[in-house]
Every structure is written in structure tokens, then in C-alpha cells.
Amino acid sequence: xxxxxxxxxxxxxxxxxxxxxxRRLLKNKxxxxxxxxxILMYAIVIVxxxxxxxxxxxxxxxxxxxxxxxxxxxxxxxNGRDELARLLYGGRVSLLISLSVTLLSxxxxxxxxxxxxxxxxxxxxxxxxxxEIMMAIPEFPILVVAAKIKxxxxxxxxxxxxxxxxxxxxxxxxxRGEALSVSEEQFVEAAKAIGASNMxxxxxxxxxxTFHIFIVWATLRLGGVILSEAALSFFGLGVQPPTAxxxxxxxxxxxxxxxxxxxxxxPGLMIFVTVLLFNxxxxxxxxxxxxxxxx
Amino acid sequence: xxxxxxxxxLIMIPEFFLITLISFFLYSxxxxxxxxLRASPYIDQNYVSQLIKSFGFDKPVYIxxxxxxxxxxxxxxxxxxxxxxxxxxxxxxxxPITLSINIFTFTFSLVIGVLIGYVSALKxxxxxxxxxxxxxxxxxxxxxxxxxxxxxxxxxxxxxILPPGGWMTPGMESAPILARFLDRLKYIIMPFIVLGFGGxxxxxxxxxxxxxxxxxxxxxxxxxxxxLPENKVLWKHVFRNSLNPIATLFFLxxxxxxxxxxxxxxxxxxxxxxxxxxxxxxxNDYMVAMASLIFYxxxxxxxxxxxxxxxxxxDPRIRxx
Numbered sequence: 001x002x003x004x005x006x007x008x009x010x011x012x013x014x015x016x017x018x019x020x021x022x023r024r025l026l027k028n029k030x031x032x033x034x035x036x037x038x039i040l041m042y043a044i045v046i047v048x049x050x051x052x053x054x055x056x057x058x059x060x061x062x063x064x065x066x067x068x069x070x071x072x073x074x075x076x077x078x079n080g081r082d083e084l085a086r087l088l089y090g091g092r093v094s095l096l097i098s099l100s101v102t103l104l105s106x107x108x109x110x111x112x113x114x115x116x117x118x119x120x121x122x123x124x125x126x127x128x129x130x131x132e133i134m135m136a137i138p139e140f141p142i143l144v145v146a147a148k149i150k151x152x153x154x155x156x157x158x159x160x161x162x163x164x165x166x167x168x169x170x171x172x173x174x175x176r177g178e179a180l181s182v183s184e185e186q187f188v189e190a191a192k193a194i195g196a197s198n199m200x201x202x203x204x205x206x207x208x209x210t211f212h213i214f215i216v217w218a219t220l221r222l223g224g225v226i227l228s229e230a231a232l233s234f235f236g237l238g239v240q241p242p243t244a245x246x247x248x249x250x251x252x253x254x255x256x257x258x259x260x261x262x263x264x265x266x267p268g269l270m271i272f273v274t275v276l277l278f279n280x281x282x283x284x285x286x287x288x289x290x291x292x293x294x295x
Numbered sequence: 296x297x298x299x300x301x302x303x304x305l306i307m308i309p310e311f312f313l314i315t316l317i318s319f320f321l322y323s324x325x326x327x328x329x330x331x332l333r334a335s336p337y338i339d340q341n342y343v344s345q346l347i348k349s350f351g352f353d354k355p356v357y358i359x360x361x362x363x364x365x366x367x368x369x370x371x372x373x374x375x376x377x378x379x380x381x382x383x384x385x386x387x388x389x390x391p392i393t394l395s396i397n398i399f400t401f402t403f404s405l406v407i408g409v410l411i412g413y414v415s416a417l418k419x420x421x422x423x424x425x426x427x428x429x430x431x432x433x434x435x436x437x438x439x440x441x442x443x444x445x446x447x448x449x450x451x452x453x454x455x456i457l458p459p460g461g462w463m464t465p466g467m468e469s470a471p472i473l474a475r476f477l478d479r480l481k482y483i484i485m486p487f488i489v490l491g492f493g494g495x496x497x498x499x500x501x502x503x504x505x506x507x508x509x510x511x512x513x514x515x516x517x518x519x520x521x522x523l524p525e526n527k528v529l530w531k532h533v534f535r536n537s538l539n540p541i542a543t544l545f546f547l548x549x550x551x552x553x554x555x556x557x558x559x560x561x562x563x564x565x566x567x568x569x570x571x572x573x574x575x576x577x578x579n580d581y582m583v584a585m586a587s588l589i590f591y592x593x594x595x596x597x598x599x600x601x602x603x604x605x606x607x608x609x610d611p612r613i614r615x616x
Binding site: 129132133134136137140141142144145146148149223227230231234235250253254257258261264265268271272273275276279280 | 447459561573
């Protein structure tokens with residue numbers, strides 16, 4: 001008997017969820033431009049200081065509060081330090097803080113959210129009550145209090161710790177909600193039926209299916225942390241001088257609104273633009289990832 | 296419904312105690328409020344230890360917690376370590392100032408914001424909608440303290456028409472009421488713009504997305520299909536239903552009446568609650584800081600409760616499940 005082999009040709013490349021998300025995101029012009037500008041922003045604060053070789057902490061009392069000029073493109077501050085150099089180094093600090101806080105608090109939040117959703121019972125109740133109680137403590141005063149506690153010598157490290165401790169609440173709730181509905185799905189049931197371990201189910205099924213929540217949250221949060229850092233540093237409770245951050249540059253600048261307005265303009269503008277771009281990108285991602293909008 | 300409310304209130308009690316516990320121990324980590332006095336060579340150390348004893352600071356932290364808690368429950372909030380005044384008097388003085396700013400800006404931004412959000416959603420992608428979408432992106436990303444400083448530069452430094460901060464021109468205390476009102480207006484304009492802008496853009500966003508969601512509902516399509524006049528559909532089916540999440544958010548933002556302006560108060564040197572609590576924390580003024588924090592936390596718990604009740608009242612599906 002002769003066997004007949006039927007070859008079926010696949011005409012189109014198969015699309016996965018993530019390739020579809022990428023396609024949809026790149027179709028959104030605003031989000032794409034924001035993504036490019038943000039990459040540019042990171043590149044500038046990383047590479048910029050290597051090209052613009054001016055010490056951001058060099059005090060020159062002969063050149064105090066100078067308006068923008070050829071030697072100092074953005075002027076100088078109250079100690080005669082070059083504003084552009086401080087803006088670049090401050091950007092490094094602000095973006096580093098926002099990145100590490102977002103990743104750390106995101107990791108903790110996702111872990112707690114999945115744990116609560118998967119373990120259910122008293123673990124869930126205890127974690128969610130803790131979450132609620134921490135949410136009921138007003139944010140800004142408690143951050144101010146926490147910022148006064150001496151935990152670690154480095155003010156940047158301390159800021160990161162504080163913002164992480166109070167930063168996991170939102171994402172834990174979101175992840176828990178999504179993980180609860182994913183764990184009801186039939187593929188999870190099927191995985192359980194063939195004897196997959198809890199760990200495997202969590203890593204192979206629940207985590208990938210809640211990941212889109214994390215991505216959107218993280219993008220919006222990257223901007224939010226920059227605002228929190230700036231607010232705390234603005235009140236002298238965040239990054240301590242002489243290290244520059246966009247927030248504490250604004251704090252110094254507020255004394256000089258009568259004489260040196262350029263000191264107020266630049267750090268605030270950097271914060272504003274960065275947060276704006278993160279929000280554009282975050283919303284673009286949200287729309288790109290929402291299965292409701294898939295055609 | 297009654298059971299639901301009863302259960303919600305019962306949950307609040309342990310939550311309240313846990314909040315007091317967490318905040319107390321956080322504050323106790325803040326540092327020794329008597330460190331400066333102890334180190335000073337000019338102050339009689341006997342006096343210092345007497346003072347420490349009178350504040351109960353010679354006892355271990357957990358005993359201090361219970362002492363403090365029992366005082367709080369009896370309505371005794373202690374004495375400010377900085378000014379020596381009763382904490383309750385400080386709060387009574389600061390509260391009306393904060394309330395007057397916030398109720399004014401809050402009402403304004405709520406009413407205008409909901410209206411704009413409604414119109415934006417009905418005319419999706421029109422000029423108005425796009426305009427306010429851009430504005431609300433700006434409002435979301437704008438650091439309020441930067442906006443305040445930029446306004447100060449514009450109105451106080453460049454144009455010289457508004458004072459850069461404060462609450463009252465010295466000497467105006469006994470002026471006639473109209474003059475005092477006009478004087479107050481000059482001080483309130485900039486905080487009003489900053490707070491109102493932030494609030495407004497938030498309400499526009501929430502209302503817009505809530506109304507858009509309602510417009511997609513099946514019952515709206517049904518109402519239209521059976522030939523109901525469009526304004527009746529919009530009013531009865533869309534607008535009223537879209538107010539549910541808005542009402543919840545309204546109650547959730549109630550604590551903002553008392554604390555929403557903390558950063559702004561500090562920048563414009565307005566002697567309200569925000570300045571009080573931040574100043575207290577900065578100066579290690581234990582009693583004031585603790586009392587304000589407890590006050591806020593209780594308010595937050597209470598508004599969470601109100602939000603839940605409002606939600607249950609507005610949405611029969613929750614009430615009867």
C-alpha cells in the first residue's frame with residue numbers, strides 16, 4: 001500500500017501574542033515616538049557626561065548664578081556649578097532610582113500577588129489586609145517620616161528602599177486579580193490534571209499570562225517614581241547634596257526664583273517631559289496589549 | 296445591606312489599631328526627640344530627664360505605645376514639643392485654612408471636570424476631546440511643585456501682580472470683610488490654579504472613560520433600538536450609570552480635603568494642615584506629627600467605608616449579593 005504524503009504549506013508566518021503586541025504598538029505613532037525619545041533620554045544621561053566633561057560638583061564662587069552663556073550652556077547655580085553637567089548627572093540619579101524602584105517593587109508586588117491568588121485562604125487574607133492597611137496610611141506624610149529614619153548611609157539607597165516598601169501595593173492587587181482569573185482557566189486545570197507541580201504552573205502559565213499587567217504598570221510607574229523622588233528631594237528628604245538629582249536641583253532653585261529662573265526651568269522640564277513620555281508609552285502599551293482590541 | 300455595613304465597620308476596628316501600631320513604631324524609629332537637649336551643655340540635665348519623664352520617654356517603646364494609645368482614645372492628643380501648645384489647638388487653627396482651599400478647588404474641579412469628561416466622551420476624537428486629552432496628559436505628568444514655581448515666576452517675579460506666598464497681608468486682620476476677601480483672593484489664586492488643574496484633569500479622565508464604557512453597553516444599544524429619544528438615553532442610561540465609579544472616587548478622595556494640598560501649602564507658605572504635619576515631622580515634633588497622621592488615617596478608613604457603602608447603594612448587584 002502506498003502512503004500518500006500531504007504537505008500543507010503555511011502561507012503566513014504564525015503570529016504570537018507578543019509579536020502582535022509589537023506590531024500594534026509600532027502602529028501607534030505617539031507611543032513609538034515616546035519610546036524612541038525615552039531611549040534617547042537614557043542614552044543622553046549615560047553617554048552625555050562622557051562627552052560633556054564638566055565636573056557637576058565643581059564649586060566656583062567667581063561664577064555664581066550666571067545666566068546661560070557659551071561656557072555654561074544652561075548657566076550656573078548658587079555655587080557656580082555648571083547647570084548642564086548637573087542636569088546630566090542628576091538625570092542619571094533620577095532615572096536610576098526610578099528604574100530600580102520600579103523593578104524591585106514590581107518583583108515584590110508580582111510575587112505577593114501571585115502568592116495570594118494561588119495559595120488562597122489565610123495567606124491571601126493576611127496579605128491583602130496588610131495591603132489595605134498600608135494603603136490607608138496617607139502616602140506623602142509617611143514617606144516624609146520614613147525619609148527621616150536613618151537606615152542606610154547612602155541617601156539614594158535609602159530613597160530606593162522607602163519607595164520600594166510603599167511601592168508594591170498597587171501591582172500586588174492588580175496581579176492578584178489577574179492571577180485569580182487566570183488560575184480559573186482551563187489550561188491551568190489541564191496542567192494540574194497532567195500532574196504539573198505548583199511551581200511549574202506558576203512559572204509556565206500564571207506568570208506569562210499576568211505579565212502584560214506588569215509591563216503596563218511598570219511603564220507608568222517609571223514616571224510616577226520620578227515624581228515621588230522629585231517631591232521628596234524637593235523637601236530635602238531625598239537625594240542629599242552635593243549629589244544632584246532633578247528633584248533636589250529644583251529644591252535649590254526655589255530660593256532663586258527672583259534672580260535665576262533658568263535654574264527652575266530645566267530640572268522641572270526634564271521631570272515633566274520624562275513622565276509625560278512614560279505615560280504616553282504606558283497608555284500605548286495598554287492599548288496594544290488589551291485582547292479586547294485585537295482584531 | 297445592613298449586614299454588609301456592619302461587617303465593613305467591624306473590619307475597620309482592627310485596621311485602625313494596626314495603623315496606629317505601624318505609624319507609632321515608624322515614628323519611634325525617627326530618632327530621639329531629646330537628643331539635642333541631652334547634648335546641649337547649657338541645659339540642666341536634671342531638667343532634661345524630668346522632661347523626658349513627663350513625656351514618658353524613659354519607658355520602653357511598647358509601653359509608650361499603650362500609654363499613647365490610651366490617651367488618644369480619650370481624646371487627649373498631647374502637647375507640641377516645639378510651641379508648647381495643645382496639639383488639638385494647632386489642628387483647630389490649621390484645619391479651616393486647608394478646608395477653605397480644598398473645598399473651593401475640589402468642588403470646582405469636580406463639577407467642571409465631570410462636565411468636560413462627559414462632553415469629551417460623547418464627542419470622542421472631536422477637537423474638544425483631543426484638546427482635553429492633551430491637557431489631562433499634561434496635568435498627569437506635571438510636577439505640582441514645579442508648576443507652582445513657574446506660576447510664581449510668571450505672576451510674582453515677572454508681572455508683579457500676585458504675592459509669591461503667604462495667607463494674609465500683614466495688617467489686614469481688622470480690615471472690613473470685603474477688603475479682607477479681596478486680599479485673601481490674591482493669595483489663593485495660584486494654589487487654586489495648581490490644585491484645580493491637577494484635580495480637573497483627573498475628573499475629566501475618569502468621567503470620559505466611564506461614559507465611554509457605558510456607551511458601549513448593550514442596554515444603551517437596546518434603548519436606542521427601541522426608539523427612545525437620544526437625550527433620554529444619554530441622561531437616564533449613560534450619564535447616571537457612569538456616575539457610579541465617579542461617586543466611589545468622590546468618597547475616596549475625601550481625605551484630600553484635608554491633606555491634598557500638603558505640598559502646595561508648603562511651597563506657598565500657607566499655614567494649613569499640610570504645613571503643620573510636614574513641619575512637625577521635620578522638627579521631630581512627635582505629638583503633632585502622630586496626631587495628624589492618625590487623624591488622616593482615620594479619615595482615609597472612613598472614606599473607604601463611605602465609598603464602599605455608596606457603591607453598594609448605587610449598584611443593586613452588590614447590595615443583593
